[in-house]
Amino acid sequence: MGCMLRSDPMTLCGMYLQPEVAFEVLSQLGELGCVQFIDMYPDLQLFQRNYVLEVCRYSEMERRLQVIANEMRLNNIPMIEEQNVECSAQPLNEMVQFENMLERWEQDIQDMTANEVSLLKSYFELTEFHYVLTYIGPLLGDSEIRKETLLSSRKRDQQQQQAAAGDVVGGRLIVITGVVRRTKCFAFEMMLWRVSHGIVYYKQASDDKILIDPQTRQEIRKVAFLAICQGEALAVRVEKICTGFQVNTFPCPNTQQERQDLMEKLQIRISDLDEVLHKTKYLRCKTLRTVSRSFRLWLGQVKKSKAIYHTMNMMRKEKCLIGECWIPTCDVERVNDILTKCSDDLQSNVPSFTSKIETKQMPPTFHRTNKFTRGFQNLINAYGDSTYRELNPGLYTLVTFPFLFAIMFGDLGHGIILAGFGVWMWRNEKTFDKANSTNEIWNIFYGGRYVVLLMGLFSIFTGFCYNDIFSKAFLLSNSYWVNLKNVDELSREEYIDLDPSLETREPYIYGKDPIWALAKNKIMFENSFKMKSSIIIGIIHMMFGIVLSFFNYRYFKRTYSIVLQFFPELMFLTLLFFWLVVMIYMKWFLYGPKEPDQEKNTACAPQILLLFIDMVLMSETKPANEGCKEGYIFPSQRTFQMSLVFAALLCVPILLLGTPIYKIVTNKKKKVVAMAALLAYQRDSHPDPKILAGLEAEVEHFSESVGELMIHQGVHTIEFVLSTISHTASYLRLWALSLAHAQLSEMLWNMVLAKMALHERELIGAINIVIVFALWAAFTLSILVVMEGLSAFLHCLRLHWVEFMSKFYSGGGWPFRPYSFEVILLSEADKTEAGCKKATGMFQQQ
Numbered sequence: 001m002g003c004m005l006r007s008d009p010m011t012l013c014g015m016y017l018q019p020e021v022a023f024e025v026l027s028q029l030g031e032l033g034c035v036q037f038i039d040m041y042p043d044l045q046l047f048q049r050n051y052v053l054e055v056c057r058y059s060e061m062e063r064r065l066q067v068i069a070n071e072m073r074l075n076n077i078p079m080i081e082e083q084n085v086e087c088s089a090q091p092l093n094e095m096v097q098f099e100n101m102l103e104r105w106e107q108d109i110q111d112m113t114a115n116e117v118s119l120l121k122s123y124f125e126l127t128e129f130h131y132v133l134t135y136i137g138p139l140l141g142d143s144e145i146r147k148e149t150l151l152s153s154r155k156r157d158q159q160q161q162q163a164a165a166g167d168v169v170g171g172r173l174i175v176i177t178g179v180v181r182r183t184k185c186f187a188f189e190m191m192l193w194r195v196s197h198g199i200v201y202y203k204q205a206s207d208d209k210i211l212i213d214p215q216t217r218q219e220i221r222k223v224a225f226l227a228i229c230q231g232e233a234l235a236v237r238v239e240k241i242c243t244g245f246q247v248n249t250f251p252c253p254n255t256q257q258e259r260q261d262l263m264e265k266l267q268i269r270i271s272d273l274d275e276v277l278h279k280t281k282y283l284r285c286k287t288l289r290t291v292s293r294s295f296r297l298w299l300g301q302v303k304k305s306k307a308i309y310h311t312m313n314m315m316r317k318e319k320c321l322i323g324e325c326w327i328p329t330c331d332v333e334r335v336n337d338i339l340t341k342c343s344d345d346l347q348s349n350v351p352s353f354t355s356k357i358e359t360k361q362m363p364p365t366f367h368r369t370n371k372f373t374r375g376f377q378n379l380i381n382a383y384g385d386s387t388y389r390e391l392n393p394g395l396y397t398l399v400t401f402p403f404l405f406a407i408m409f410g411d412l413g414h415g416i417i418l419a420g421f422g423v424w425m426w427r428n429e430k431t432f433d434k435a436n437s438t439n440e441i442w443n444i445f446y447g448g449r450y451v452v453l454l455m456g457l458f459s460i461f462t463g464f465c466y467n468d469i470f471s472k473a474f475l476l477s478n479s480y481w482v483n484l485k486n487v488d489e490l491s492r493e494e495y496i497d498l499d500p501s502l503e504t505r506e507p508y509i510y511g512k513d514p515i516w517a518l519a520k521n522k523i524m525f526e527n528s529f530k531m532k533s534s535i536i537i538g539i540i541h542m543m544f545g546i547v548l549s550f551f552n553y554r555y556f557k558r559t560y561s562i563v564l565q566f567f568p569e570l571m572f573l574t575l576l577f578f579w580l581v582v583m584i585y586m587k588w589f590l591y592g593p594k595e596p597d598q599e600k601n602t603a604c605a606p607q608i609l610l611l612f613i614d615m616v617l618m619s620e621t622k623p624a625n626e627g628c629k630e631g632y633i634f635p636s637q638r639t640f641q642m643s644l645v646f647a648a649l650l651c652v653p654i655l656l657l658g659t660p661i662y663k664i665v666t667n668k669k670k671k672v673v674a675m676a677a678l679l680a681y682q683r684d685s686h687p688d689p690k691i692l693a694g695l696e697a698e699v700e701h702f703s704e705s706v707g708e709l710m711i712h713q714g715v716h717t718i719e720f721v722l723s724t725i726s727h728t729a730s731y732l733r734l735w736a737l738s739l740a741h742a743q744l745s746e747m748l749w750n751m752v753l754a755k756m757a758l759h760e761r762e763l764i765g766a767i768n769i770v771i772v773f774a775l776w777a778a779f780t781l782s783i784l785v786v787m788e789g790l791s792a793f794l795h796c797l798r799l800h801w802v803e804f805m806s807k808f809y810s811g812g813g814w815p816f817r818p819y820s821f822e823v824i825l826l827s828e829a830d831k832t833e834a835g836c837k838k839a840t841g842m843f844q845q846q
Helices: 019-032 052-074 096-140 153-165 182-196 232-244 256-292 295-313 329-345 374-381 394-409 412-427 429-435 440-447 449-466 487-492 514-518 522-555 559-590 608-617 637-682 689-701 706-730 733-758 764-807 821-826 833-845
Strands: 010-017 036-038 173-181 201-204 209-212 219-230 248-250 321-328 353-356
Touching: 010 019, 010 329, 019 295, 019 329, 019 821, 052 096, 052 256, 052 295, 052 833, 096 173, 096 209, 096 219, 096 248, 096 256, 096 295, 173 182, 173 232, 182 201, 182 219, 182 232, 219 232, 295 821, 321 329, 329 353, 374 394, 374 440, 374 449, 374 764, 394 412, 394 449, 394 522, 394 733, 394 764, 412 429, 412 449, 412 764, 440 449, 514 522, 522 559, 522 706, 522 733, 522 764, 559 608, 559 637, 559 706, 608 637, 637 689, 637 706, 706 764, 733 764
Parallel strands: none
Antiparallel strands: 010 321, 010 353, 036 321, 173 219, 173 248, 201 219, 209 219
16 A cells, blocks of 8 residues: 555556446546546547537536535535435436426526516515605695696796706706615715706705615615606706716605605505515525425535546447556556446446556556545645656654744743643544535645644644743753842842852753743843754754655666766765764754863853854864863864865865766667667558657756756756755754744733733722733734744745755656546536537537
8 A cells, every 4th residue: 555655656557348248447536546547539529529519518507506515505504414324326218307497496596586576676665665755755744746847938938048058047846756775875865966066955864775686685784765857957966976976866846735645655555565585585495495405415426427437438439448557556456346337237248357567658656645634735735746756745744844944933831732722623523524614724724634733733842841831930940050049139129140150050951941930041041042952953854754765766777866966966075064963963062061071161162153164165263261261172173173174175076077978878879779679660661659758868968968958967966965955054943933923922011011001009909900911812812823924934844845856856746636526526626617608509510
């Protein structure tokens, strides 16, 4: 069986299926999910393939099911999961009855929906009209709107002439009533005043009305208004403004009695419509609930059946269906068993079978993962799919990724929060799996739930190492430091100095001594410790990546790369930067404050950074202080370091020239052999085009020019030499982010919780601490856990992608995407309607 160390071995097979068993075979292969079919006709469109009508009919069924699903979501009707019901694919001849039934379901639901929309539209208009009359009635009172004009006939003619000239004075009164959206009422009123020059009487209701839009089913707020204008010309302008603002206007009855009678009639009609709508919605929801009981079963059958015909379209149809596919080598036997079983069950005269195809093309990359390792593997695949059978970084990322994250995020309290979130997602897996959420952000978090869990657990471990829980230290045993001053001396000084050369206890049992949390020079100590730790971890991590390249070279039988690339790279990194790690440990173990020898005292301890710089520059290092005799850790260190630098420099020409010279010599010999094989095959009377193309590609591969080889290797060498410096410095982000996280946590505690709540000594402090604690907790979760956690996650991702994986990982493969019903059921519907319409038109013409 395959594992995460390398991708699974793959086999290219030819598959021969008899037409009578093809559907059943592909149905079982889809359930198995371990076969990736190759399209035999990549240039053909859908309407040109053999099973286009079957695909199009299933696409239409899927479209109808999606329409019904939209109606169910609109009415908040859940899709019921039927227990112990197998969702199996069915051929088209067995789905005719279902297809007709589905067509009737869709038509009935669409008719009921259209009827409901029509009723809702009438209900919407009647409700608006009743709301307008309810508001206008008290305004008009018992006044009567008459049609007689206010002017004489002569003045009427003058008024018409003035109206034609643009003057709106004179004419009879015209009443306009209606409703306008709440968001547009102010702009609507201002427009009326500007157009009429302020001679329109406008009044709107103080309370708006919440209505349901019949099309979108969303709530909208509208306000009733009354506008009285004088003259036909001005009334026309007001109506145009109403049209522009999409205002619904209603006729206003002339007398109070007519308005009262109309309101009563509207109330009766609204009550009748309300009852009809209730019954219509009940019948519609009852129908949708009936469909919901089998909806997932139907959708699964349609998707699976359509996928089978899509796969059959990828095969060549002759006397049987002939296709090519990639199969993991360990699954070939299972596939053959399915083909044999289906042929026996359906009593096929000719058996279906697979045959291995020899090929030189690179197979797809397939890593077998489970729900725990899938999240880590996705982090690697986001950078690029590994080349076939090369070492998979995902295996090592299981440990290194949460560990490097925890170094930057090390806080016991924050780690518990992060681990708790991961445990919550882990314990509710079944619930979240059934939910099938479409929220992308949530799906990313849930897909990486085990990554989050391990990051939290490792953060708890580093929190113990840093002795840090919400920026506060905790005491597990007696401190290393001993206070030797009395009470009088302590009362005279704000700070005291603890001399490590005097009396001390045993070292602190685990992690950082808690006394450093009270020290004035705490930052200096943490800077030194975390910076050196980051360099040690970074160099070891990069060396581990170079060591992994050895196993890649050995597996692919590139012995020349082991000699000309692996050893020079490992020696260059070891002789320079691993020596820096050795000097750090030598300084820690050889120098101490209680050493009797003055030269081994911490006052004479050399600066590691100065030693390394002088080593590269080949200059002499001066003693740390005036009273010290030597500036080196041991005698003859300068000579030893110069030899290390010379040895490291000798690795550079080997890296630069070794591989190109070897390839130039070997390519000449291999090109002669390949040319001879090509010429011999060209003399064949019936050459195979595929074999001929392969031989020509082989000759071209060995014809690579000297310039290309030198440029490629030169770029690689320069990149490696420079990256050893830049990548080592890049690991200092472990120190920087860890220090920033600790300081930000301490500042949040001191400036929010301690300063605003913990200093209170009165009764109000009990209330104040609850409020301030909620504020502190909100800042802690949002800033320190979420934002700082995301920042540490991204920096950790970069350290793996660039600094670690660049040492051995090429990432030049392509993913294995098997024909799997599990993936198909989770994917969205294929948009094949255009091809289906074209195919339907062609068949209708025929």
